[in-house]
Amino acid sequence: MRQFQTRQWNILLPVALISALISCGKTQTPVVPANSSMELKNPGEPTSATDPVEIERPSVGAVKPGQASSNPIPSQEPDPAEVVEPGSSDTEKAPVSLLLSDPEFERRAKLGHLVAKRRCILCHKVDGRGAILQPPLIQVSVRRLERMKVISEHLDQLQADDPDRYQARVDLFNSIEAEPDLLRKMSIWLHGYLKQPTFDNPQAKMPLQVLKPEEIDQLASYVIQLAVEGVKQGVPTPE
Numbered sequence: 660m661r662q663f664q665t666r667q668w669n670i671l672l673p674v675a676l677i678s679a680l681i682s683c684g685k686t687q688t689p690v691v692p693a694n695s696s697m698e699l700k701n702p703g704e705p706t707s708a709t710d711p712v713e714i715e716r717p718s719v720g721a722v723k724p725g726q727a728s729s730n731p732i733p734s735q736e737p738d739p740a741e742v743v744e745p746g747s748s749d750t751e752k753a754p755v756s757l758l759l760s761d762p763e764f765e766r767r768a769k770l771g772h773l774v775a776k777r778r779c780i781l782c783h784k785v786d787g788r789g790a791i792l793q794p795p796l797i798q799v800s801v802r803r804l805e806r807m808k809v810i811s812e813h814l815d816q817l818q819a820d821d822p823d824r825y826q827a828r829v830d831l832f833n834s835i836e837a838e839p840d841l842l843r844k845m846s847i848w849l850h851g852y853l854k855q856p857t858f859d860n861p862q863a864k865m866p867l868q869v870l871k872p873e874e875i876d877q878l879a880s881y882v883i884q885l886a887v888e889g890v891k892q893g894v895p896t897p898e
Contacts, residue, residue, distance in 0.1 A: 753890040756842040771881025794897035800886035802896040849879035
């Protein structure tokens with residue numbers, strides 16, 4: 660009986676040892692909680708797009724496919740609300756010219772203001788003061804600016820009705836018509852007018868003024884500046 664047990668033990672011991680060696684060589688599977696969304700990966704296998712560690716979060720302001728951007732790129736086209744159509748306002752917009760931003764023009768206009776207060780005040784009101792023989796200077800200046808818009812028609816009529824007067828200043832008239840800038844056109848006309856008021860109109864009411872060349876430059880600049888201010892203020896032109 661003891662021999663039989665000894666033999667049985669000799670058989671079972673090697674079997675147990677072999678089983679233990681086999682179980683040690685196996686890779687144990689990790690325990691994953693049932694509610695976990697993590698997928699198990701083999702070594703070297705790329706991470707799935709659903710792996711929380713590898714999810715790429717969109718940057719601030721990013722636009723998803725099919726979704727309009729909340730911060731669109733500003734359009735280069737002007738806002739229709741900011742576009743002013745000609746004649747859309749009660750008061751016509753003042754003309755825009757680089758002449759107005761010229762420091763030399765501004766200097767001459769300031770000096771021309773002093774000339775006007777000394778010379779034009781005899782017939783016109785300047786800054787609310789002066790004679791009333793003629794309309795205030797600001798109204799007259801606005802009227803001169805308005806007439807510059809139809810100066811070509813006036814000169815054509817002058818050439819037909821009074822060819823001698825037209826030919827006497829034909830170079831000056833050609834300079835007026837060739838100038839595209841409305842305010843510079845007015846400046847050329849004023850230089851002729853202040854030298855000889857009847858140079859393009861025998862019925863001109865202003866008497867001949869004895870002005871120095873620099874005074875003509877200064878007064879012409881001031882009248883132009885005054886005309887632009889009058890347009891901005893909506894000053895009516897005299898009848």
